[in-house]
Amino acid sequence: MTKTFSRPLGRGLAVVAAALWLSFPALADVGQIKVATGQVFVDRKGQSLPGRVGLVLEADDVLRTGADGSVGITMRDNSLLSAGPNSILSLERFEFDATTGDGRFDARLQRGTLAVTSGRIAKKSPQAMTVRTPSAVLGVRGTEFVVAVDD
Amino acid sequence: MTRLARWIAILVAVLVAGCAGPKETIVLLPSPAGQETAVTVTQGTRQVVLAQPYAGARLSRSSAEAFPSNAQEVQVRYGSALAAQPLPPARFTLFFVEGKDEFTDESKLIVDSVFAEIAKRPIPDVIVIGHTDSVGNDAANDVLSRQRAEVVRAAFAARGLAADKVVTVGRGKRELAVPTGDGVAEPRNRRVEILVR
Numbered sequence: 001m002t003k004t005f006s007r008p009l010g011r012g013l014a015v016v017a018a019a020l021w022l023s024f025p026a027l028a029d030v031g032q033i034k035v036a037t038g039q040v041f042v043d044r045k046g047q048s049l050p051g052r053v054g055l056v057l058e059a060d061d062v063l064r065t066g067a068d069g070s071v072g073i074t075m076r077d078n079s080l081l082s083a084g085p086n087s088i089l090s091l092e093r094f095e096f097d098a099t100t101g102d103g104r105f106d107a108r109l110q111r112g113t114l115a116v117t118s119g120r121i122a123k124k125s126p127q128a129m130t131v132r133t134p135s136a137v138l139g140v141r142g143t144e145f146v147v148a149v150d151d
Numbered sequence: 152m153t154r155l156a157r158w159i160a161i162l163v164a165v166l167v168a169g170c171a172g173p174k175e176t177i178v179l180l181p182s183p184a185g186q187e188t189a190v191t192v193t194q195g196t197r198q199v200v201l202a203q204p205y206a207g208a209r210l211s212r213s214s215a216e217a218f219p220s221n222a223q224e225v226q227v228r229y230g231s232a233l234a235a236q237p238l239p240p241a242r243f244t245l246f247f248v249e250g251k252d253e254f255t256d257e258s259k260l261i262v263d264s265v266f267a268e269i270a271k272r273p274i275p276d277v278i279v280i281g282h283t284d285s286v287g288n289d290a291a292n293d294v295l296s297r298q299r300a301e302v303v304r305a306a307f308a309a310r311g312l313a314a315d316k317v318v319t320v321g322r323g324k325r326e327l328a329v330p331t332g333d334g335v336a337e338p339r340n341r342r343v344e345i346l347v348r
Binding site: 032033034035036037053054070071072073074078080082083084085087098099100112113114115117133134135136137138139140141142143144145146147148149150 | 174175176177178179180181182186187188189190191192193194201210211212215225228229230231232233234235236237238239240273274276278280293318320321322323325346348
């Protein structure tokens, strides 16, 4: 009895899992650096890459700017994020289905200053985008705003 | 003894400063007219909602308070971050002949403006989003809308825009530009949106 139930269920779950995976195919291309001045680095998988204009970003990337640095990025859902000097900004999670507009975007400002213009993910669902700071969670409802975290 | 007291005082001051933790500030900016806009700031059980332009919140580890900011303060504090904001995407729309993947003659002129915009941007990337009217089912419209986007990609490639700079998306009849009932042949819905970013 268990077998006859579990097999179709297992297959059903596999199909659902495949559908979910297919709907978020662009995990390795979440956005791109469009503006960079001064010192900008991108920490990725234990390496530190120069944060040049044109660099394609991945989920989990951490952007860092030096005392003279600033960086601006455009995400796949048209969110625009830009950080001023001495900033650390992590792209913790980014998932986006371009057909439906569904997705999830969590960023974290550990230090420095950040300007945000939200994109389609926040427009589709007001719970789907957050910016975290060391002490708070910012919920974004279709918005432009700025954040500063002092040492 | 006085020296010890002084050291203790310094130690206490350092500890108190340490406990205060980082200071954080959030300010909501004005957004284009008519758009609903708000940021909720949640810190444990405390919550501050910023819903007016230049409404601000100041946080330390143990407190959250609302305060009014203004354009001048924002410019002083966040000028560098704001100056690094990428240009917002420029939007263009091309229209299609009914049931086909050919664009209308008027739309051919718009292609020139698209290329002018691409030339203006240092690292352009282009998103091409196909749409249909509400005639036909979702499956057929998803395919048709994607085909329309691919036609645009091919036309752009023929004019020298590398295919890897272009992402195509088919949104079928999910986002009608002109709301209609189902099964309505509406030319203004048979379109492709182009975002130059």
